[in-house]
Amino acid sequence: MHKIPKVMRAAAIDRFGGPEVLSIHSIPVPDLDAREVLIAMHTAGVGVWDAEMREGRYTSGSERFPLVLGTDGAGTIVASRINVFNVGDQVYSYSFDNPKGGFYAEYVAVASEKVAPIPERLDLEHAGAIPTTGLTALQGIDDVLHVTAGETLIIHGASGGVGSLAIQFAKWRGARVLATARGEDGLAFVRHLGADLAVEARGDDIAAAARFHAPGGIDAVLGLAGGDAFERCIDTLRPGGRVAYPNGVQPVPNERPGIEITPYDAIAGIDEFERLNRAVEAAELKVPIAAAYALDHAARAHERLAEGHVRGKLVLQVR
Numbered sequence: 001m002h003k004i005p006k007v008m009r010a011a012a013i014d015r016f017g018g019p020e021v022l023s024i025h026s027i028p029v030p031d032l033d034a035r036e037v038l039i040a041m042h043t044a045g046v047g048v049w050d051a052e053m054r055e056g057r058y059t060s061g062s063e064r065f066p067l068v069l070g071t072d073g074a075g076t077i078v079a080s081r082i083n084v085f086n087v088g089d090q091v092y093s094y095s096f097d098n099p100k101g102g103f104y105a106e107y108v109a110v111a112s113e114k115v116a117p118i119p120e121r122l123d124l125e126h127a128g129a130i131p132t133t134g135l136t137a138l139q140g141i142d143d144v145l146h147v148t149a150g151e152t153l154i155i156h157g158a159s160g161g162v163g164s165l166a167i168q169f170a171k172w173r174g175a176r177v178l179a180t181a182r183g184e185d186g187l188a189f190v191r192h193l194g195a196d197l198a199v200e201a202r203g204d205d206i207a208a209a210a211r212f213h214a215p216g217g218i219d220a221v222l223g224l225a226g227g228d229a230f231e232r233c234i235d236t237l238r239p240g241g242r243v244a245y246p247n248g249v250q251p252v253p254n255e256r257p258g259i260e261i262t263p264y265d266a267i268a269g270i271d272e273f274e275r276l277n278r279a280v281e282a283a284e285l286k287v288p289i290a291a292a293y294a295l296d297h298a299a300r301a302h303e304r305l306a307e308g309h310v311r312g313k314l315v316l317q318v319r
Contacts, residue, residue, distance in 0.1 A: 043128025149174025288312025
């Protein structure tokens with residue numbers, strides 16, 4: 001039987017600012033309301049959205065300090081107010097702006113519909129790396145772009161946490177993937193994950209690569225980074241082509257006649273997690289972890305995040 005303490009350690013902020021404002025706090029373990037579960041965290045994901053929250057660029061108006069960061073992770077259920085889950089179940093979860101505090105903590109209380117059993121092929125560390133990125137990647141490929149077999153897709157900014165999974169989901173759907181990345185290491189990384197063609201986002205001629213890959217025009221673009229290179233990717237689309245990008249990508253792309261451009265947010269729910277679990281198994285998903293940091297070194301993880309060019313996902317090892 002897991003003994004739940006009254007207080008826990010968490011990486012939190014007392015004010016908005018740079019990575020240096022993130023430090024270890026001792027705070028109460030959250031109580032459970034109806035239909036919530038308490039997870040003893042094993043691994044928490046670290047993403048650019050966490051940095052935006054830390055800096056105060058995203059505020060819901062409900063923030064209270066100390067503010068525990070983190071939108072996702074994996075661990076073991078130690079208390080449950082719903083019979084869908086039992087104590088001892090290994091689960092992963094995504095809950096953006098979680099009402100009772102984020103995932104950079106020893107314990108997190110989460111609404112049960114935003115929690116799911118971890119996929120069979122993944123351990124807790126790798127499952128903890130993908131709830132946000134996995135849902136974002138899969139929903140971009142399937143629900144927004146509706147990618148089908150034989151289509152040609154550009155994934156722009158493909159070496160990060162979302163892109164590294166989106167490549168694999170697109171290949172699983174039978175698409176041909178042109179991936180943009182930065183540096184020889186980034187290009188090799190996306191090729192290893194299954195990209196049919198890898199293009200240097202800053203220097204290579206994206207249009208020439210697209211013409212070679214799809215003489216009639218590219219069918220769809222998933223944009224995971226903003227700017228001129230994203231615009232050049234969109235220029236390669238055939239008439240009626242589709243563009244998707246997660247909210248938060250800046251600057252947003254310019255509108256184009258005859259091109260459908262759709263921003264979106266990842267949705268967490270029972271059905272969405274069931275679909276993700278099936279996709280993880282069917283695509284034989286590889287989850288690249290760029291680096292793992294102890295909870296005490298959460299600020300260092302955010303410093304690494306600020307350096308950019310993270311291939312895959314950064315995580316915190318809570319236990």
